[in-house]
Amino acid sequence: xxxYFPVKGPLGPLGGVKSYVKAVNDVSFxxxxxxxxxxVGESGCGKSTMGRTILRLTDPTAGQAFYGDEDIFQLSxxxxxxxxxxxxxxxxxxxxxxxxxxxIGQILEEPLAIHSIGDTKERTERVMEMMxxxxxxxxxxxxxxxxxxxxxxxxxxxxxxxxxxxxIVISDEPVSALDVSIQxxxxxxxxxxxxxxxLTYLFIAHDISVVRHISDRIGVMYLGQMVEQAPxxxxxxxxxxxxxxxxxxxxxxxxxxxxxxxxxLRGEIPSPMNPPSGCIFHTRCPHAMxxxxxxxxxxxxxxxxxxxxxxxxxxx
Ligand code: SF4
Ligand code: MG
Numbered sequence: 367x368x369x370y371f372p373v374k375g376p377l378g379p380l381g382g383v384k385s386y387v388k389a390v391n392d393v394s395f396x397x398x399x400x401x402x403x404x405x406v407g408e409s410g411c412g413k414s415t416m417g418r419t420i421l422r423l424t425d426p427t428a429g430q431a432f433y434g435d436e437d438i439f440q441l442s443x444x445x446x447x448x449x450x451x452x453x454x455x456x457x458x459x460x461x462x463x464x465x466x467x468x469x470i471g472q473i474l475e476e477p478l479a480i481h482s483i484g485d486t487k488e489r490t491e492r493v494m495e496m497m498x499x500x501x502x503x504x505x506x507x508x509x510x511x512x513x514x515x516x517x518x519x520x521x522x523x524x525x526x527x528x529x530x531x532x533x534i535v536i537s538d539e540p541v542s543a544l545d546v547s548i549q550x551x552x553x554x555x556x557x558x559x560x561x562x563x564x565l566t567y568l569f570i571a572h573d574i575s576v577v578r579h580i581s582d583r584i585g586v587m588y589l590g591q592m593v594e595q596a597p598x599x600x601x602x603x604x605x606x607x608x609x610x611x612x613x614x615x616x617x618x619x620x621x622x623x624x625x626x627x628x629x630x631l632r633g634e635i636p637s638p639m640n641p642p643s644g645c646i647f648h649t650r651c652p653h654a655m656x657x658x659x660x661x662x663x664x665x666x667x668x669x670x671x672x673x674x675x676x677x678x679x680x681x682x
Contacts (some may be wrong), residue, residue: 367393367429369412369419373639387638389415391590391646394665397534402560402567404581404598406574406613408635412590413570417536420568421455422446433534451481451530456537460523464511470497470522471507477530496525499562500555517548521555528559536568541576553580574617578602583671586610589646590638596672606674608651645677657681 367390375384390412397403405413418424420431422438431438438449457463464473474493478484484492497506500521506514514522520540527535540556541549557580560567571577577584578598585595586607594607605611612629631650636642642649648658657677665675 367416367419367431368427369415369424370427385639388590388641389638390419391638391641393587393590393592395585395592395595397566397568399533399566400564401582402569402580404577404584405568405570405587406572406577406584407587409572410635410638411587412638413587414538416587417455417538417568417570421450421453421536423455447481452532453534453536454527454530454532456520456523456527456535456540458539458542459519460526461511461514461516461519464519464522466511469508469510470502470514473511474522474526474529477526481530483530492529493525496529499528499559500525515548516544517551520544520552524552524555524559528563528565531563532565534566534568536570538570539572540569542571542573549576556580574613578617586613589635589641591646591675593647593676594672594674596669596674600669600672604669604672606668606672606679607647607676608653608678609647645675653678655681 369390370386370388372383373385373387393412393416395403405416407413415424419426420438426439429439433449433452436445441449471490471493474496475489478489478492483489494504494507497504502518502521502525511519511522537556541552544552553576556567559565567580569577569580581598583595583597584601585592586609587593588609594601594605594610601610602614605614612631615626615629629652633650636649644660645651645654645658645663648654651658655677661677663675663677663680665673666680668674668679
């Protein structure tokens with residue numbers, strides 16, 4: 367998958383396009399039914415754009431996204447509508463997308479109306495059921511968005527995503543705006559709902575501790591690329607990519623006996639308009655070799671289901 371955003375410059379041979387921000391730059395992965403795949407990386411690494419592109423909230427520049435046998439990017443009309451029901455998104459701040467003049471009940475019934483699910487009575491019943499599942503009270507049905515706390519708003523966001531009975535939920539920083547105590551409530555709720563409705567999650571976040579808690583597998587993104595993917599235990603026990611090693615070294619460990627050194631990366635993240643040649647991480651990598659500047663490493667399976675893109679594992 368690739369998603370480039372054009373950057374406007376003066377009108378010239380490129381028709382006013384100066385260059386491109388390479389937000390998602392050749393990412394490949396699988397999402398298995400029933401699992402939670404966590405996507406982690408610093409802000410600007412392309413993880414949100416990747417989630418939005420898969421849902422067709424923005425058009426891809428290149429690539430394919432298969433849901434079963436169907437390429438989501440080739441669908442239109444009724445088929446696309448069906449996918450839009452099956453795949454829902456939860457955002458960091460659901461409040462910004464809730465109409466302040468509508469009651470919560472109305473807001474939650476809208477997706478059912480859009481997808482022509484049930485009659486008026488059935489929609490109300492379904493909304494009541496979902497509100498109960500996410501821990502809201504019956505009388506909340508008649509309240510307005512501004513009457514809710516951050517945690518409750520995220521419960522509303524979850525109810526709105528789940529009311530149409532989706533298969534896949536892509537959540538983008540769903541707890542980042544919440545207090546730590548509320549974060550764990552929402553994470554627990556996400557896990558309960560996943561078990562009850564057999565949901566598949568793509569969980570995007572910058573906080574690796576949160577991602578670790580909820581994910582079966584984790585993909586690590588840097589500068590628009592997925593540099594490592596592994597089952598959660600495997601990633602934490604044996605991080606292979608130097609970027610992942612640096613990310614994990616900053617996470618506090620529960621056992622003070624097992625001291626570890628924090629790896630401080632030199633330099634800034636390069637601009638996604640002009641990513642480094644060869645390995646995109648070579649400008650900051652403590653292990654960079656000559657080959658890293660010339661050649662982009664290809665992804666290899668270094669251990670069981672543990673994928674990494676780094677020359678250290680291919681060119682010893
Ligand atoms: Fe570092 Fe080279 Fe591996 Fe890139 S390929 S992460 S620069 S060692
Ligand atoms: Mg983001």
